Amino acid sequence: MRASDQRSSTPEHSACAPRVAWYSRMSADDARQRFYDATRRHLLAPLPGGIEVRAATPDEWSHHTDAWWNAEARGPIDLGPAYSDEMRAGLADLDACLAPGLRHHVVLWNGDEPIGSYHGEQEPWGRYYMVNTILAPAWRSRGLYRAMLGNVERAVAAAGFREMYSRHRADNNAVIVPKLKAGWLISAFEVTLKYGLLVHLKKYLVDELVRLHGYRVDGGDAPALRAAGLRVP
Numbered sequence: 001m002r003a004s005d006q007r008s009s010t011p012e013h014s015a016c017a018p019r020v021a022w023y024s025r026m027s028a029d030d031a032r033q034r035f036y037d038a039t040r041r042h043l044l045a046p047l048p049g050g051i052e053v054r055a056a057t058p059d060e061w062s063h064h065t066d067a068w069w070n071a072e073a074r075g076p077i078d079l080g081p082a083y084s085d086e087m088r089a090g091l092a093d094l095d096a097c098l099a100p101g102l103r104h105h106v107v108l109w110n111g112d113e114p115i116g117s118y119h120g121e122q123e124p125w126g127r128y129y130m131v132n133t134i135l136a137p138a139w140r141s142r143g144l145y146r147a148m149l150g151n152v153e154r155a156v157a158a159a160g161f162r163e164m165y166s167r168h169r170a171d172n173n174a175v176i177v178p179k180l181k182a183g184w185l186i187s188a189f190e191v192t193l194k195y196g197l198l199v200h201l202k203k204y205l206v207d208e209l210v211r212l213h214g215y216r217v218d219g220g221d222a223p224a225l226r227a228a229g230l231r232v233p
């Protein structure tokens with residue numbers, strides 16, 4: 001990854017805490033470098049048809065992405081009018097206390113033409129959140145998302161995360177179906193103020209966690225889980 005790519009895939013305040021945990025075998029700097037290496041090797045790999053995936057700054061990413069989302073038929077409800085200016089400022093100050101973690105902002109290019117974008121980021125507890133993917137309408141239904149999803153999964157697994165997570169409108173089959181085909185699992189439903197009913201999907205990157213999900217749904221796979229050392233009832 002070029003130095004500029006590294007800067008653009010992470011926030012300015014990306015310095016991790018110097019000590020991770022007593023059982024840590026790698027420094028926070030090593031973990032960050034592993035994230036960059038995995039990003040370069042997997043996420044920035046070209047997609048079918050010679051589509052390039054390039055790292056972007058958050059501003060560059062928004063510049064392309066906002067126009068595509070604004071053109072979508074069903075936008076979110078803007079919650080802004082519910083807050084006073086004072087509340088809005090206070091909320092921004094609160095958010096400033098949260099140090100952003102590792103994150104991906106990328107734009108997909110067909111030559112000089114931007115055709116899509118993706119944003120995902122680190123959450124605590126080894127979880128990675130796939131926040132947002134959009135393709136320009138003319139580039140949909142050509143298998144680009146299927147291919148990019150595989151690359152995101154490989155990048156996230158190689159970076160050391162244990163699970164991936166996403167939230168989608170419950171009727172957005174264009175994104176839910178490819179994820180279910182790729183082994184993602186339904187983990188929750190949520191009523192959100194901005195988007196309405198969302199379905200939560202998860203992809204576990206550890207075999208025992210996949211089995212445990214099934215066990216939590218219907219009690220299956222208990223012997224295999226016990227054999228793996230998990231103390232399930």
Ligand SMILES: CC(C)(COP(=O)(O)OP(=O)(O)OC[C@H]1O[C@@H](n2cnc3c(N)ncnc32)[C@H](O)[C@@H]1OP(=O)(O)O)[C@@H](O)C(=O)NCCC(=O)NCCS
Pocket residue numbers: 131132133134135136139140141142143144145146147168172173174175177178181
């Ligand atoms: C969601 C989105 C990124 C999918 O990208 P895409 O490149 O069109 O998807 P693909 O062509 O890779 O399709 C992958 C699979 O899903 C299936 N699929 C696509 N749309 C579908 C639909 N509406 N219903 C059912 N299956 C669908 C395809 O048949 C394909 O199956 P296959 O792998 O067996 O061939 C794209 O539709 C988009 O930009 N939508 C608007 C933005 C959005 O809603 N983003 C997701 C929320 S973050």
